[in-house]
Amino acid sequence: xxxxxxxxxxxxxxxxxxxxxxxxxxxxxxxxxxxxxxxxxxxxxxxxxxxxxxxxxxxxxxxxxxxxxxxxxxxxxxxxxxxxxxxxxxxxxxxxxxxxxxxxxxxxxxxxxxxxxxxxxxxxxxxxxxx
Amino acid sequence: xxxxxxxxxxxxxxxxxxxxxxxxxxxxxxxxxxxxxxxxxxxxxxxxxxxxxxxxxxxxxxxxxxxxxxxxxxxxxxxxxxxxxxxxxxxxxxxxxxxxxxxxxxxxxxxxxxxxxxxxxxxxxxxxxxxxxxxxxxxx
Numbered sequence: 001x002x003x004x005x006x007x008x009x010x011x012x013x014x015x016x017x018x019x020x021x022x023x024x025x026x027x028x029x030x031x032x033x034x035x036x037x038x039x040x041x042x043x044x045x046x047x048x049x050x051x052x053x054x055x056x057x058x059x060x061x062x063x064x065x066x067x068x069x070x071x072x073x074x075x076x077x078x079x080x081x082x083x084x085x086x087x088x089x090x091x092x093x094x095x096x097x098x099x100x101x102x103x104x105x106x107x108x109x110x111x112x113x114x115x116x117x118x119x120x121x122x123x124x125x126x127x128x129x130x131x
Numbered sequence: 132x133x134x135x136x137x138x139x140x141x142x143x144x145x146x147x148x149x150x151x152x153x154x155x156x157x158x159x160x161x162x163x164x165x166x167x168x169x170x171x172x173x174x175x176x177x178x179x180x181x182x183x184x185x186x187x188x189x190x191x192x193x194x195x196x197x198x199x200x201x202x203x204x205x206x207x208x209x210x211x212x213x214x215x216x217x218x219x220x221x222x223x224x225x226x227x228x229x230x231x232x233x234x235x236x237x238x239x240x241x242x243x244x245x246x247x248x249x250x251x252x253x254x255x256x257x258x259x260x261x262x263x264x265x266x267x268x269x270x271x
Contacts (some may be wrong), residue, residue, distance in 0.1 A: 008148050013141045015174060019191070022175035023182050028190035036196050040209050041170045042148055047202055047208045048169065049149045052162070056155075064149070066161040073169060078207045081172045088168045092161055 010038050048072045065094075136165040145170060177206075 015038040019029050050062050050071035061068075066089050073081050146163045149155060180203075181195040182188065194214060200206040200213050217225075 006234050011218050018171055018174045019178045020176045022262055030192045033191045033192040035176050036193050039212055041174050044173045045148045045170050046152055049152045053155045063157040063159050064162040065159055066165045069165045081169050085165050085168055092164055
């Protein structure tokens with residue numbers, strides 16, 4: 001759970017990197033612009049989560065699914081994000097089936113996320129127990 | 132971005148934010164991952180849109196983002212946290228205009244009333260009204 005208020009902010013360095021990727025090279029990004037985008041993204045996550053949890057409640061589920069997120073994006077007029085996200089969902093499902101077979105994927109890019117994935121797995125287990 | 136699921140944002144943080152919502156009990160790992168990616172798209176999208184409103188395309192400022200947020204209804208949920216900024220000069224202009232309008236309502240004897248103000252006003256609140264009545268007496 002969030003203990004400090006900062007826990008609800010996104011890390012500055014990551015946000016900076018994302019903005020840089022989106023804009024042409026050698027564009028200056030004002031500090032206030034970055035923090036505004038960062039705050040906006042946090043609020044966006046909450047906004048979508050809230051709508052997604054409505055979707056889950058409608059279906060009498062207590063756990064948010066990927067489909068709930070996609071439905072929420074559609075409802076709130078962010079349809080243009082859906083298509084690339086379907087890709088992510090597909091990939092996630094693929095990697096899950098691979099993992100259950102016991103063969104670990106060794107794509108170079110996935111290794112970078114190794115630590116994070118460890119964390120997520122613990123979370124996923126918690127979720128299972130809760131249900 | 133070769134594998135689509137690679138994200139810049141930490142999944143643990145996104146999951147914390149999602150769980151901070153009061154109406155959520157549990158979030159699946161799948162939904163966290165999607166949200167990570169969605170948040171990333173969101174930042175990119177809003178940044179690009181805002182960038183397109185800049186004049187020379189050299190610098191992305193707060194005001195560019197605020198402009199987009201206040202123009203596009205999809206971003207209505209952000210308007211409270213992103214008020215439009217105005218400069219001190221603009222603020223002064225607005226205040227001056229307001230004062231001028233008020234003064235315009237009461238009559239227009241500018242310079243003479245100032246002298247009267249400085250001589251008669253020890254209690255500042257009543258000063259303007261008393262000088263107003265003086266003016267009207269003088270002009271009548």
